[in-house]
Structure formats: structure tokens, C-alpha cells
Amino acid sequence: MDGAAYLAAQREKIDRFLDETLPGSDSTLHEAMRYSLLAGGKRLRPGLAVAAYEAVEGTSQDIIRMASTLELIHTYSLIHDDLPAMDDDNYRRGKPASHKAFTEAIAILAGDALLTLAFEVASQPGVLANDISEGTRLQVIRELAEGSGSFGMVGGQAIDIESEGMAIDAKRLEHIHKHKTGKLFRAAVRIGALMGEASAEQLDLLTRYSEDIGLAFQINDDILNVVGARTKLGKSTNSDAARGKPTYPAFFGIDASRQKVKALTERAIHWLESFGLPAEPLRAIAIFQLSRTS
Template sequence: MKTLAFNRDASITEYIAYYGEVMGKAFEDILPKEWDIPDALRQSMTYSLLAGGKRMRPVLAIAAAEALGGCADDVIPAACAVELVHTYSLIHDDLPAIDNDDYRRGKLTNHKVYGEAMAILAGDALLTHAFHCLAAMPLRCPNVPPAAALAIAAELAYYAGAAGMVGGQAADILGEQGVTTLAQLEYIHTHKTSDLIVFSLRAGGRVAGADDAQLEALAAFGRSIGLAFQIQDDILDVIGDSEKLGKSTNSDTERNKVTYPYLIGMEESKRKVAELTNSAKSALADGGITETRRLLQLADYLMSRES
């Protein structure tokens, strides 16, 4: 599949929709048909992977590469990998042992359709397949040096693992057992949400040949918009529309989970989202990345989203 750079004059919603569709097509063929996989496992994996969503992490990876003169086609394997990891994390988060959710993106959660055991295995398989995608990157994308692919794989293991997303999830579970402070909540949000966003941006940067200063600028941008994204999620859990969100609202309150609106109030939470978004934009301006238009638009889009 050959992906063309999207129309420069298109709106950011059109940009997101276009690359979301590109990723959806990539996921349709991500599990080779010749692989001998039990049907129930293949169905469980693809059920959640093809369940929709805006594919924001892949879109951010592509936008980061394009900001540095890279090609969207070269980012697709890394973009697939991060969405595979994100999808596995959602399947596991929805399980009765963690959040016990019935709906995700307006559809029944994986374990409600395929059972808990198959949902766990589907998540395991999606996580493993993410690294298959990265290992095959130099073969599929000759413009990407093997050293860059190796660095991307190492960073995914870091940002998705115990020091990253999984650590954030563990802290979230531990926080339910006692009072969560603002510092603890920031740790949870930074690792549960920001880390995969940081990875996505750095992966796009590495594909495009970013230098160390540019990679750090992308990381700083990602840390800020990732935290803003999660605070906005906290806000929407209180005042959002469940039909737009594709899941029930007030779920955090029902589980007695501490959130930003709970700790600092709704208006201060909204102010924090705006502050973080401005900090993200400043990080790009200071990092030697000149073609930042799409990344800046994505930051504004995430700040004002309703779903």
C-alpha cells in the first residue's frame, strides 16, 4: 500500500480521518492469512483492533515524521506497533480484574464477546505482534536504517513496560486502595497515557532522521499533550456525552477513582489543560522543528475534543 502525503490545505479533522482510514486498512492485513492462528483468537484480536477510534497515536507518529520531512509510508510499521500496544492495553484495562467495563468505543468490550481468557490472550498476542512489526520495518521500509528500527523497538519496550504504561496502570490500581495525591495522579496519567504518545512522536522523529534535540522537543511536546489529553478525559468523564465517548460517563466516580476535577476542581482542570497545551507548543518552538503546523493543530484538537 502506497500512502500519499495528505492535502496540505485540509482541516485537521480531515487529516485525522484520512490517516485513521489508512491505519484501518493496514490493520485489516496485519495478521498474515497464512499464519495458523486459532479462529477465536484471530477474531478476538481483530475485533478490538478494528473497533474504530481516531488512531491518535499513529496520527501523531505520522505528523512528527512529516514535520521533519519524512514520509508517512515509512512510519506505518511503527504506527501499527503503537496501536497494537494501545489496543492490548484497552482490552486488559476493561477486564473485570481491572476496570470491569462493558463498553469500549460504543461496542461491547472484548471479554464480553469472547470471554475473559480469550481477551487476555488476544491482548498478549497484540503486544507480541507489535514487536514483529518493528522487527520487519527495515525490510518493508528501506529508507529506515536498521539502527533506527532497533532504537524504536527498544523505546516501545521502555514506554509500554514497567517504567511506562504498565507502571502507570499499576499505580492506578494501587491508588484505588488509598488516597491519591496530585503528584501520584500526575504519575499515573503521565505513564498510563503520555508515555505511548511520547513514543509515537519520537518514533516518527526517528524515522525522519531527527537529531537528539529534535527528539527531546518531540518528547516534551508529547509529555504535555499526553497529560492534557488525560485531564481532558477526566473532565469528559464528568460532563461528556456518553454517546460521543462510546462508553459510560461517571465511571471514575463510581469506582471511587481520584481525578483532576476531584482534586483541583473543574475550572482549574480546564485551565491546566490549556496551560499544558501551551507548554507543548513552546517545546516545539524551542526544538528546531520548523514544519510544526499539523502538530500544533493536533494539540489544539486534543484540548477541545468531546470524545
């Protein structure tokens, strides 16, 4: 199976749902929300949720709805990350960042609105009112909150900012990456597994997969920030070094960082052995992220 093709197929369904769910462009705020959310992107996090759901052979009709909440949260984080007070990037997904296309104030509010919309969507009944139990719905909402909050993505970003220009050790570097990126990957896979009514053993194995693939993805992002082409990345390159941000290439070098990505990817695939053919999309995504150029 081709990981890029699988993600493209899921992206079509995710984008359709997001387009139908977002308010129309009847105000500057709503226009800004649509501008960033529908600007493209791999839809990797919702794709992982769907793949994890398929790995445990789930039967819910509501997986696309729940998976889409991850993209709402991810996009809000990108809008805020690009702000001058944060990473100060002027481009995202090949076009001006939200604060450049609109204003800083509108960008902040658009991010806020996308975050709250994610929880609104997650809390509503989907295709069928009884498609998933209320207990499962609450578990999913908790995963979203934990993955994106102060003990997850936001907390990791805070430590990342505080560490700029500092001499840190490898343990702190890994902590940053596992939180600012890895926690939302973890939430994505666990949400898919929970939606598919995974057993405790399946949930544990998929969680291990998610943690390895999340760290591998962020290290690869570090590498691409150094060696990638802006035309492919759709954002500024070498920006991490300019800000003195802690990264794996700065700490270990490019070659060692690539070896780390390869080892993490291989171990992630190892956790899927007992799932057989249904986990093929998760394997394909792991291989895809290993060789991606954007």
C-alpha cells in the same frame, strides 16, 4: 489545518495496514483481535507518530508500518483495562468490550497476541529492506518497550489501581497520568522523530511536546468521564468516581482541570516554534485534543 481531518486521513492508511496485517477470522482468537482493533477509534497515537515524522521532514517509506505498532499496543491495553479485574467496563468504542463479546480468557489472549504482534511488525523490514537502519529499528523497538512496560503504561496502570480509594497527593496523581497515558504518547512522537532522522535538538523539543500533550489528553479524559455523553465516548461515564480512582476533576475540580489542559496545550505548541510549517499537523492535533468530546 484541521486536526480531526488530519487524523482521519492517517487513520485510513493505518486501518488499511492493520487490516492487511491481522490474521483472518479463522479462529476465535483471531476474530477477537480483529473485533477490538478494527472497532474504530481516533488512531491518535499513530497519528502523532506520522505528524512528528513530518515535522522533521522524514523520507522513510516505512512510517505507517511503525506507527501502526502503537495502535496494536494501545488496543491490547484497552482490552485488558476493560477486564473485571481491572477497570471492569462493559463497553468500548460504542460496542460490548472484548470480554463481553467473547470471554475473559479470550480477551486476555487477544490482548497478549496484539502486544506481541506489535513487536513482530516493528522488527520486520517494511516497504524496502534498507528503508531504515537496523540501529533506528532497534531504537524504535526500545521506545515501544519503554513506553508500554513497567516504567511506562503498565507501570502507571498498576499505580492507578493501587491508588483507588486512597488519599494521594498531586505529585502522585501526575505521575500516574504521565505514565499510564503519557509514556505511550511520548513513544509515539519519538518514534516518528527517530524514523525521520531528527537531530538531537529536534528530538528533545518533540519529547517535551509529547509529554505535555500526553498529560493534557489524560486530564481531558478525566473531565470527559465526568461530563461526557456515553453515546459520544463509546464507553461508560462516571466510572472513575464509582471506583474511587484518582483523577484531576476529583482533586482540583472541573474548571481548574480545564485550565490545566489549556495551559499544557499552549506550552506543547510553544515547543514547536522552531519547526515552522512542517509541524502544523502536531499543532492541529494539540488543538483538536483540547476541544474533543470523545
